[in-house]
Amino acid sequence: MANLKEIRGRIQSVSSTQQITKAMKMVAAAKLRRAQDNIMRMRPYAQRLNGILSNLSQGGGAEVTGAYGVVREVRRVLIIAITSDRGLAGAFNSNVFKGVSQVVQERYAAQAAAGNVSVMAIGRKAHDYFGRRGALVGNYTHVFQQLSFDTVRAAAEEAMAGFRDGLFDEVVIVYNEFKNVATQIIRTEQLLPILPPAEPVGAATPASNVDYIFEPSKEEIVESLIPTSLKIQLYKAVLESNASEHGARMTAMDKATENAGELLKSLKLTYNRGRQAAITNEILEIVGGAEALAASR
Structure with missing residues (x-):
């Protein structure tokens, strides 16, 4: 058993760690509120924009979608992997790594064997991980330092240019979708080529029945809307x-704080038992010494 001094040191260390994890949980909670507000505002806009494009391109096929809708034989693939810049978020980043590995094994095994799978890493963790394992496209480790549409647009434009110029035949995104604080879902979405429009489930009005007045032409409108x-x-x-x-970091830090509390209880119990044993030994030594003195008289 460790001596009392070592146990006191461990108690102080765990207590300091608990304070840090508690502070990190509070910081993550504050950042989560802003991030959650941003994504809740973005979802309706993105859904509405996709709906408009589906209505406009209904029946138009590649003639409307242009260069971004061309379907080619898939020889070269670009995977956009989105992670964080920092760790201490549970399995958040490792789930993305597993998701990329899974999509490569299931869909692009032949391309990977030929060395034709490239990764665009958004986030420092993805950049560090995939930089040691394969070909990286671009450097977007700065995106989360000042997250805005402009910082992400450069990555999208590079991927779009690569597809348009024939450097990549397919572009997919692997990322964590936010469901709630405790749940994140790994998603794999095809960015390019553009998938044909699908009828919305349970829609009251079919896309083909929606009528628009086009100014200028339908093709010009779609041509400007698709890149956006x-x-x-x-x-x-x-x-x-x-x-x-x-959300993942808040959950991880909350769990770490609870675990630190449980460890502190165990350490304090061990310390008290050791302290009581030491006191008992001292009493026994005093009593034994007194009895020895009395016997020698």
Whole structure:
């Protein structure tokens, strides 16, 4: 058993760690509120924009979607992996790594064997992880330092240019979708080529029955909306990941604080038992010494 001095040192260390995790939980909770507000405002906008594009492109096919809707044989793939800049968020980042590995194994095993799978890492953790394992495209470790549409737009434009120029035949995004504080869901979404529009489930009015007055032409409107929609899709994924990160960190720090409390109880119990044993030994030594003195007289 460790001596009392070592146990006191461990108690002080665990107590300091508990204070740190408690403070990190409060910081994550404050950041989560802002991040949650941002994603809740973005979701209706992104859904409405996709709905408009679906209505406009209904029946138009690649003629309307243009260069971003061209379906080619998938030889080269770009995966956009979105993680955080920092750790201490439970399995938040490792789930993205597993999600990328899973999508490669299930969909792009042949391309990976040929060395034709590239990764665009958004977030320092993804950059560090995939930088040691394969070809990285771009450097977007700064995105979360000042998160805004402009900082994400550069990444979207690079991915769009790569697809348009034939450097990549397919572009997918892997990220954590925010559900609630305790739950984040790994999502894999195809960014390019643009998927054909699908009828919304339970929609009261079919997309083909929606009538628009086009000014200028329908093609010009769609041509300007599609790049914006692709950038919004990536920006929404980054906002989802940002909210998920703070939720995961808040949950992880809350659990770490509870575990520290349980460890403190155990250490204090061990310390009190050791202290009582030491006092008992001292009493026994005094009594034994007194009896020895009395016997020698």
